[in-house]
Amino acid sequence: MRKTLQELLDALKAGDLVLLGLCLFTTIFGCIVISSTTAFMDATRFVLVQLVAAIIGVGLFVIISSIDLDYLLEHRTILFLFNMGMILLLVPFGEVHGGNKSWIDLPLLPINIQPAEICKITYILVMASVMSSHQSRLSSLPSITHMVFHLAALVGLNLVISGDAGVSLIFVFIFIGMAFAGGVHIFWFLLGGGTLAACAPIIWFKVMDEYQRKRFEVLYNPEIDPHALAERYHTNQALQSLTAGGFSGQGLYEGNRTKVNALFAQHTDYIFAAIGEELGFLGCLIVLILEFAIIARCIYVGIHSPDFVRRVVCFGCASALVFQVASNVGMCLGLTPVIGLTLPFISYGGSSLVSLYAMLGLVSGVHARPAPGKQGLYIHPPR
Numbered sequence: 455m456r457k458t459l460q461e462l463l464d465a466l467k468a469g470d471l472v473l474l475g476l477c478l479f480t481t482i483f484g485c486i487v488i489s490s491t492t493a494f495m496d497a498t499r500f501v502l503v504q505l506v507a508a509i510i511g512v513g514l515f516v517i518i519s520s521i522d523l524d525y526l527l528e529h530r531t532i533l534f535l536f537n538m539g540m541i542l543l544l545v546p547f548g549e550v551h552g553g554n555k556s557w558i559d560l561p562l563l564p565i566n567i568q569p570a571e572i573c574k575i576t577y578i579l580v581m582a583s584v585m586s587s588h589q590s591r592l593s594s595l596p597s598i599t600h601m602v603f604h605l606a607a608l609v610g611l612n613l614v615i616s617g618d619a620g621v622s623l624i625f626v627f628i629f630i631g632m633a634f635a636g637g638v639h640i641f642w643f644l645l646g647g648g649t650l651a652a653c654a655p656i657i658w659f660k661v662m663d664e665y666q667r668k669r670f671e672v673l674y675n676p677e678i679d680p681h682a683l684a685e686r687y688h689t690n691q692a693l694q695s696l697t698a699g700g701f702s703g704q705g706l707y708e709g710n711r712t713k714v715n716a717l718f719a720q721h722t723d724y725i726f727a728a729i730g731e732e733l734g735f736l737g738c739l740i741v742l743i744l745e746f747a748i749i750a751r752c753i754y755v756g757i758h759s760p761d762f763v764r765r766v767v768c769f770g771c772a773s774a775l776v777f778q779v780a781s782n783v784g785m786c787l788g789l790t791p792v793i794g795l796t797l798p799f800i801s802y803g804g805s806s807l808v809s810l811y812a813m814l815g816l817v818s819g820v821h822a823r824p825a826p827g828k829q830g831l832y833i834h835p836p837r
Contacts, residue, residue, distance in 0.1 A: 469519040470821035473751045473814060474512070477799060481508050481807065482742040484725075484793025484800035490706045491721040491728045492802075494713060500721065501759035507804035507825045518815030523764060525828060530583040533576045537608055540569035546613045554618040554794070561675055570612055571809040577625055578632070578816065580604055582670040585636050588762040593639035619666065620793025624777055631773025632766045633755070669791035688718045692786045693728035696738075703734030720803045723794055728785045741800060745779045748799070752817050759824040768817050 485501050485508075519655045526533075538774040542642040548555040549566065555715035557566040584604060609622045658667065672685045682690035695711050704710065711717045720728040722745070727817050729737045749772050756768025775798055784790030797805050 467672050469516065469818035470751070470755060473748065473755070473821070474515060476744065476748050476751060477513060477515075477811060477814060478508070478512070478776040480748065483740070483744065484797075484802075486512075486706070487725060487729055487732070487800065488721050488802045490709075490732055491717075491725065492710050493707050494715050496677040503804050503833040504802060504807065507807040508811070510807045512813040517816040518812055519818035519822060521819065522823065523767065523816070525818050526579050527583040527586065527763060530580055531553060534581075534604065534607075537573045537576050537580070537731055539609070539666040540573050541611045541615055543569060548768075554616050556616045556618040556621060565803045568621070570616070570618065571622070571805055572812075573612075574628065575813045575816070576606065576626055576776055577604075577608055577630060578767055578813070579773070582763050582767045583630050585766055589636075591764055592636055593642065596636070597837050598642055601629065601633065608625060618794075620781070620795050623781075623809070624795065627777035628770050631776070632770045635769035636762070636766045661823055672786070673699045673791065688724070688792065689785070689788045691717055692724050693788055694734065695724075696730035696786065699731040699737070700736040701735050703730070703737055706732050708732065708832065715780075722796055723782070723792075723799045723801070724786055726783050726797055729800075730786075731821065741797070742779075742783070743820045744795065745775070745798060745800075750812075752814070755817050755821045755824075759820050761819060761825045764824060768820055769812050771817050774813065 479506070482673045485504050488504055489497045489501050538771060542557055543558055547561045549557045551557055556570065557568055559566050581601065581604065584600050585592060585597075588594065588600065591597055597750075603626060609625050612622050612625075630643075668678065668685050679685045679687075691711065694719050695709070698704065707713060709717075709728065710718050712728045712731055717724055717728055718733070721727075726738065726741065729741055733740075752768050752775070754774070756765045759765045759768065778795050778798050780792055781793060781795045782801075785792050785795075791836065796803050798810055799807065800806035
């Protein structure tokens with residue numbers, strides 16, 4: 455036991471302490487905002503859950519960064535079956551929130567779990583393993599088919615069972631980011647874009663529901679809900695909160711809307727708008743700097759790794775973060791459709807926070823062991 459603890463401490467020292475520090479600082483900032491936006495309720499409970507999730511997340515960050523990435527990549531089939539099993543758990547245990555069956559409520563756990571949040575970590579590993587197996591012919595048809603199969607299987611199953619298109623898009627963006635970083639020929643991106651454009655009418659009229667189409671239509675059609683009483687209501691409230699904050703904001707716990715809970719999901723999906731109201735442009739700028747510092751660190755670690763598979767893992771993690779930040783901030787600004795994605799490390803959500811730390815543990819592991827053969831300090835799991 456003492457030996458294992460010492461190995462974890464050594465692994466922590468060898469890991470990416472800069473990345474961990476950025477994540478912790480952003481989490482603390484998020485806890486402060488969560489406390490302010492939930493002051494009308496029991497703010498202590500929300501902050502406590504977030505802090506406990508952060509402690510668990512840091513533990514997973516250290517453990518995952520201490521495990522040899524090559525060992526994880528050797529078990530691609532197990533990781534793939536794990537992803538399928540996690541999504542299938544939604545069938546007997548799933549609960550509907552916001553129209554999507556994306557959460558699992560287990561009696562023994564104090565918080566709900568979103569399987570897709572966990573699956574994005576293992577999907578990055580599966581994608582990296584597949585790309586590594588085709589590294590010498592990455593742009594060949596068998597290679598592209600193999601990569602697309604894993605994407606289609608996970609996204610298709612998640613859409614059928616949960617109906618959550620927003621979370622499913624994270625997997626697509628991870629796929630694009632890793633494929634681009636890995637060096638897939640531009641021809642395949644153009645072919646994919648052309649295929650999507652050709653299938654757009656079918657997706658629009660046959661696949662998407664009316665409420666999903668309206669989320670896109672309100673972005674460019676001013677005739678839809680011009681008085682912001684229906685489809686535009688939440689976005690309009692978010693924009694009013696952002697503009698009401700001005701340069702320096704109305705102050706923590708002093709927001710006109712946030713202190714009376716007039717802003718929808720102000721501690722989760724629309725927390726960026728709440729920050730704009732209470733801390734103004736400066737607060738929003740600080741959040742964006744912190745988020746993109748974390749993303750930049752992931753890219754930095756990936757670029758400085760000479761190993762192909764480690765590099766694409768880092769870019770996969772960065773891609774997931776870029777998509778979530780862009781989607782959440784764009785939703786609050788009325789630039790992107792509402793798809794219910796949280797702001798990483800800022801929004802309230804125990805399972806989301808734990809999964810984010812676990813995901814970045816992969817990047818920390820790459821920092822500790824940037825190439826195979828460099829046997830740094832890490833735990834050798836029993837084979």
